Amino acid sequence: MSKRLVPLSYPVRSLLVRWQASLLSSLGIAMTVAVFCGVFALLLGFTSLHSGTGQDDVVVFLRKGATSEGESGITLELVQQYKVLPEVALDPESGTPLAAGEGYLALFLQKADDRKSLVNVPIRGVEEASFAIQDEHFRIIEGRNFTFGADEIIVGKPLVSRIHNCKLGDTLEINVTPFKVVGIFEHTGAYRSEIWGDVDRMAAALERPIRQRVVAKLKEDVQTDAFIDRMGEDKRLPSKTMTEQDYFVSQTSMLSGVLGFLGVFLAVILGIAAVLGAANTMLAAIGARTHEIGILRSVGFGRMAILLAFLFEAALIGLAGGVIGCLIVLPLNGLETGTMNWNTFTENAFAFRVDAGLLLLAVGLGILLGVLGGLVPAWRASRLRPVEAMRRQ
Amino acid sequence: MSLGRLVRRHVGSHPVRAILTIGAVAVALFLFCFLRSIVTSLDAAVQESSSRRIITASAVSLFQSLPTTYLEAIEAIDGVESASRFTWFGGVYKEPSNFFAQFGTDPQTLMKQYPEIVIPEEQKQAWFNDRRGAIVGIGLAEKYGFKAGDTVPLLGTIYPRTDGSEWEFNIHGVYRSLRANVDEMTMYFHWPYLDESLENGTALGPRGTSVFLIRLADDYRGEDVSDAIDAYYAGGPQRTRTQPEAAFQADFVNMLGNLPTFLGMIGAAVLVAILFGVVNTMTIAARERMRTMGILKALGFPRQVPSRLYLMEAISFAALGGAIGMGVAWSTQGVFRSILGTQVPMYRVAPETFVWGCVICIVIGIVGGAVPAWNASRLHAVEALRRGA
Numbered sequence: 169m170s171k172r173l174v175p176l177s178y179p180v181r182s183l184l185v186r187w188q189a190s191l192l193s194s195l196g197i198a199m200t201v202a203v204f205c206g207v208f209a210l211l212l213g214f215t216s217l218h219s220g221t222g223q224d225d226v227v228v229f230l231r232k233g234a235t236s237e238g239e240s241g242i243t244l245e246l247v248q249q250y251k252v253l254p255e256v257a258l259d260p261e262s263g264t265p266l267a268a269g270e271g272y273l274a275l276f277l278q279k280a281d282d283r284k285s286l287v288n289v290p291i292r293g294v295e296e297a298s299f300a301i302q303d304e305h306f307r308i309i310e311g312r313n314f315t316f317g318a319d320e321i322i323v324g325k326p327l328v329s330r331i332h333n334c335k336l337g338d339t340l341e342i343n344v345t346p347f348k349v350v351g352i353f354e355h356t357g358a359y360r361s362e363i364w365g366d367v368d369r370m371a372a373a374l375e376r377p378i379r380q381r382v383v384a385k386l387k388e389d390v391q392t393d394a395f396i397d398r399m400g401e402d403k404r405l406p407s408k409t410m411t412e413q414d415y416f417v418s419q420t421s422m423l424s425g426v427l428g429f430l431g432v433f434l435a436v437i438l439g440i441a442a443v444l445g446a447a448n449t450m451l452a453a454i455g456a457r458t459h460e461i462g463i464l465r466s467v468g469f470g471r472m473a474i475l476l477a478f479l480f481e482a483a484l485i486g487l488a489g490g491v492i493g494c495l496i497v498l499p500l501n502g503l504e505t506g507t508m509n510w511n512t513f514t515e516n517a518f519a520f521r522v523d524a525g526l527l528l529l530a531v532g533l534g535i536l537l538g539v540l541g542g543l544v545p546a547w548r549a550s551r552l553r554p555v556e557a558m559r560r561q
Numbered sequence: 562m563s564l565g566r567l568v569r570r571h572v573g574s575h576p577v578r579a580i581l582t583i584g585a586v587a588v589a590l591f592l593f594c595f596l597r598s599i600v601t602s603l604d605a606a607v608q609e610s611s612s613r614r615i616i617t618a619s620a621v622s623l624f625q626s627l628p629t630t631y632l633e634a635i636e637a638i639d640g641v642e643s644a645s646r647f648t649w650f651g652g653v654y655k656e657p658s659n660f661f662a663q664f665g666t667d668p669q670t671l672m673k674q675y676p677e678i679v680i681p682e683e684q685k686q687a688w689f690n691d692r693r694g695a696i697v698g699i700g701l702a703e704k705y706g707f708k709a710g711d712t713v714p715l716l717g718t719i720y721p722r723t724d725g726s727e728w729e730f731n732i733h734g735v736y737r738s739l740r741a742n743v744d745e746m747t748m749y750f751h752w753p754y755l756d757e758s759l760e761n762g763t764a765l766g767p768r769g770t771s772v773f774l775i776r777l778a779d780d781y782r783g784e785d786v787s788d789a790i791d792a793y794y795a796g797g798p799q800r801t802r803t804q805p806e807a808a809f810q811a812d813f814v815n816m817l818g819n820l821p822t823f824l825g826m827i828g829a830a831v832l833v834a835i836l837f838g839v840v841n842t843m844t845i846a847a848r849e850r851m852r853t854m855g856i857l858k859a860l861g862f863p864r865q866v867p868s869r870l871y872l873m874e875a876i877s878f879a880a881l882g883g884a885i886g887m888g889v890a891w892s893t894q895g896v897f898r899s900i901l902g903t904q905v906p907m908y909r910v911a912p913e914t915f916v917w918g919c920v921i922c923i924v925i926g927i928v929g930g931a932v933p934a935w936n937a938s939r940l941h942a943v944e945a946l947r948r949g950a
Contacts, residue, residue, distance in 0.1 A: 192841040199834040203827055231765070233721035238624050239651060241767065273622050276802075285815050288623055343621045344797050374621065375798055406725075421657075426904065434592075438831060441588040444581045445838040451578060452845035508816050510904075513623065515816075544577075 174464065174473050179481035186453060190485055193442075193449040197489025197537045198496065200438040205497040205522065205530045207431035210505070211424060213521040218358050218420045222413030224392055226301055229382040229399075230408040236419060236512050237272040237380040240408075244269070249405055250382040255390045259300060267384035268295035271367045273374060274514045275342065278332040287515045288508075289331055291321075291342070292359070293367030293379075301385050302355070311336050311351035314365055319373075321365040322351035326517030330506060334363070345373035358416060361506075361517045383412065422510035439537055442489070446541025450482055454549045461549055462557030471550040478546035479539055486538015490531035497522055497530070564866070568873045575846065579878065582842050586882025586925060587889070589835035590918050594890030595897070596828040597917070598910045600821045603814045605741035605907060610807035614674065615783050617773040617790055618809070620802035626769030627799055629756070635773055638789050640781030645670035646752045646770040652715030652728060654705065660903045661701055662744075663715065665752035665770075668694075674776045677739040684709060684734025692754050695730040698745030700906065702735045704899050709734055713748070720755065720766035728764075742810060744906035775803075832921060839929035843875050847933030854937055855945030868934035875930030876923075883922030887915055 183190045229250050234240035242250075247269035250256075257266045271293035276286045296316065299306065314320035323334045333340045338349045340363075347365060354360060371377060386392060392411055399409040410418070454461070461474060501522040509516045572579060617635065619625035626648070635644045650663035668689050672678065680688075680696060687709075688694040697707050707713060714727040722728060730750050738745050758764035777786060787803035794801045804812075814821075854867040890910050898908045 189841055189845055192837050196834050196838050199830055203830065231721065232725065233716060233718050235653075235657060235718050239719045241765070274624055275622050276620065286812060288816065343800060374625070422660075425658075434827060437588055437592050438834075441585045441831070441835060441838070444585040444588070445835075445841070448578055448581045448585075448838075448842045449845070451581075452842075452849065455849060505819075507820070513816065 172469060172473060174469055174477035176480065179477050179484065182453065182457065183481060183484055186456075189449050189452065190488075193446045193541070194485050194488040194492060196442040196445040197486055197534050197541075198492035200435060200442045200537060201490050201493025201530045201534045202496040203438055204431055204435035204533060205493060205526060206500060206520075207427055207434065208526055208529075209497060209500055209520040209522045210507075211427040211431065212523065212526060213505075213518045214427070214507070214509075214516065215420050215424060216521055217360075217516070217518045218416040219413070222357065222411065222416040223301075223385075224411050224413055225386050225388075225390075226412040227384055227386060227392065227396065227409055228412055228415045229384070230380075232406045232408050234408060237270075238274060238512055240272075240380045241378045242269065242380065242382060243378055246405070247379050247382055250384065250407070253384070253405075255386050255395050257385045257387045259297070264297070265384070266297050266300055267382060268297040268301065269367065269379040269382050270294055270298060271371050271374075271376060271378075272380040273376065274512065275363075277334075277340075280330055280332045280334070283332055287331070288513050289327065289363060290361065290512070290514045291363045291365070291370065293370035294364050295367055298364075298383065301383055302359070305356045306359070307354055308351050309354050311349075314350055316366045317369070318366070319345060319347045319369055320350045321347045321363050322353050323349055324360045324362050324364075324517075325352055325354045326361055326504065326506070327363065328352055330515075330517065342370065342373045343375070345369075347373070358419070358516065361515065419509065419511045423507070426510060435533070439533075442537050443541040446482060446485055446538055447544055449485070450478065450542050450545035451548075453481070454478065454545050458552065458557050461552050462554050462559075465552065465554035466558060474552075475546050475550035478549050479542050482538045482542020482546065483535050484538070485541070486535040487531065488534075489538065490534020493534060494527050494530050498527075564869070567866070568870060568877075571870045572874050572877055574850075578842065578846060582839060582878045583882040583885065585835055585838055586879055586922070587886035589831055589925075590883045590886025590922065591889050592831050592886075593828055593921060594887055594910050594914050594918055596824045597914050598890070598897075598908060599824060599901070599905055601911045601914065602741070602905050602908045603817070603821070605909070605911070606744070606810045607742075607807050607814060609740040610742040610805065610810055612783060612805060612807070613777050614806040615775045615777065615787055615803055616806055616809045617775060617787075617801050617803040618771070620791070620800040625799065626767045626771060627773065627801065628769050631773065631794070631801075632770075634793065635775065635790055638786065638793070640778050640786040640789070642776045642778040643670050643674060644773050644775045645674060647772045647774055648752055648755060648769075649719070649771045650715070650717070650750075650755070651719045652717055654713065654715055659705070661704075661746055661748065663695075663748040663750065665755040666749050666774075667752055668749070671749065671774075674774060675743060677743050678736050679739060680734045680736040688733040691731055691733060692751050693729065693731050694733045695748050695750035696734045696736050697732060697748045699735050699737050700745035700898055700902060701748060704746075704902060707732050707735070717764065717766070720759070720764050722758070722764045723762060738907075741907045741909070742806065746902045746906040772809075836925055836928060839875065839879070839925055840932055843871065843929045843933050844936075846874075847871055847936060851940070851945050854940065855942050855947075858940075858942035858945065864938065867937040867940070871934040871937055872927070872930035875933075876926035879922045879926030879929065883918060883925075887918045890918075891915075 230240040231242055251265045251267040259266055274288035274290050277289045279285050314322050327334045336349055339346045396409050399407055500520040503520045506515050506517045619627055645667040648665040650665055652663050688696050709732055711732045713730045716727050759768055783805050790803045791801050901908050
């Protein structure tokens, strides 16, 4: 008889009887879950932009020691040497290497809605091979591509509404040279927050005769890892070589670190407050039901059964909190936002991303907080002596 | 029984609940102080900047160096008392995660331009006399254990040494800063040492300087001098943008985008949640003690006494919790300065934050106590005794 569990309807009903108090403690948990989820939805949106879109057979060469394109610098002679490496794939039609020396600089540009505040917008000078390498990840969605040799640029879609002078037909001044916006492009990865144009025209406008990176597609039979190892030991042609995929991921470390710290830190602090709140509610709930607990014990329910019943009640409070928290965060999914990438100091546009895994984690966190809050009260309830409990009013 | 004693008994009658409630308030106040301090510390750098200093940078890009030949032209412009070069070095100390700021600068000019940087005279002279010398902020010294006499190796990212080795800087002193516009997490070294290495080919990277820092002569307005400099370079080769130190600092804060708003929203949400929590607890507690209140009334205590007891209880919980929360925020300043060194180098809880914290405590206490107090005031002794069963 002592093995028998208290019917599940008991904790459910007692929650409904004190629904106001239960709801308020659920809200405390919901707030924690919502903040945690919100920060991680931001983090997820940012990292998913940088991972999964880079290609494994595409490698990026930076100057040795550089950690990002902004710090790198490669002379034109060196660019040529990277391009003619035997491992680099050739264009099937023209027979030229599928490799491009790209120029990169974050420009001060004005925000569209507040022209007094400047943001760092990456501008990339590209070569014809750049498009062949990006292939299906890149497409023009409005206007046309820029013409090589002309002072024309194409603009990533998120910039159009955020940055001044980035609409189709606008003219953007780069240092002292005006460039015409002739097209809007979309890219599945982090390049979508950039402005692209002819590398030679940009180098001339910016008076920067060097390139920041060389990007190249490898031949199909080349082992990427082995190639990177070989380049690492090449003394004649020193470089920092990595796959495009790894390069993307390496550009997320700072902001990911900050957001991850913030999310976990806030969740822990808020979680403590929510657990304290839930414990308070459960204590009061149990205090008011001492008599009932006495009856339950005396009709044969064991200590374990009482403990489990109250833990279940606390878990339900947590579950409700987790679900409410998810409902608060769900509308954020897909919402476009922008924040500074702390590795490159440039503005990155991306969307909050709430996926099933995050929601599951959120509900789990809610239940965990509820159970933690119920632990002490439930244990207390299970230690009550039946006779004394019955006597108390 | 005096009212004071009654309050003490009342508050202490349910220690577990008291601790839980105080704990929740403490957490809320700590978080409030922490989040607000991030925002105010970032702002402080802007607020405390000197109007005597202006900064000339490239108008094109934050990462574009200016030709060092600009120095002479700038020094010749009316109203410029002195100009110094500042180059962002971007070196890595052992691990990329050990990120801190290093600037190549003109040491003698820097110390004249920044009276808020304080360093013992003999350390300063030693730094002046060593081309490879450097000084570090006290925060940096504490974080990494740097002290005078140490050699700090840095791997160049923007300026790698040609042979792949590390740069070595001799630490000659540790500075403190009197104002929030200069942080204590920076290393300053001789700009000429960097430039010579680039010149003679022992290091690679862009020549020039990131910015020029200009101190105005007496009676000159910053706007006039700024306009003069920018007009001089309007046609290139590199256009310049000259602005007051405060605006330059504000640009960096603006780059964080909506982070301050975001933190503010989280803070507000937390406070509202905790307020609900305290009201909830207090109401539950009052319901449990209805019988006690009925007895008090029946014994002939004035009718305001139960209300006052509830109010005093809520206020003392809020006050105690608030004191703990703010105390923790105060005592962890050093810890967070170290953790947030890169992002918020001058993390500090401002006095106004504590004033706001007290206001919030009072609000939580009064609102938390008012609901049960109001209920209690309307309650008749007989009814209380009956319902409180």
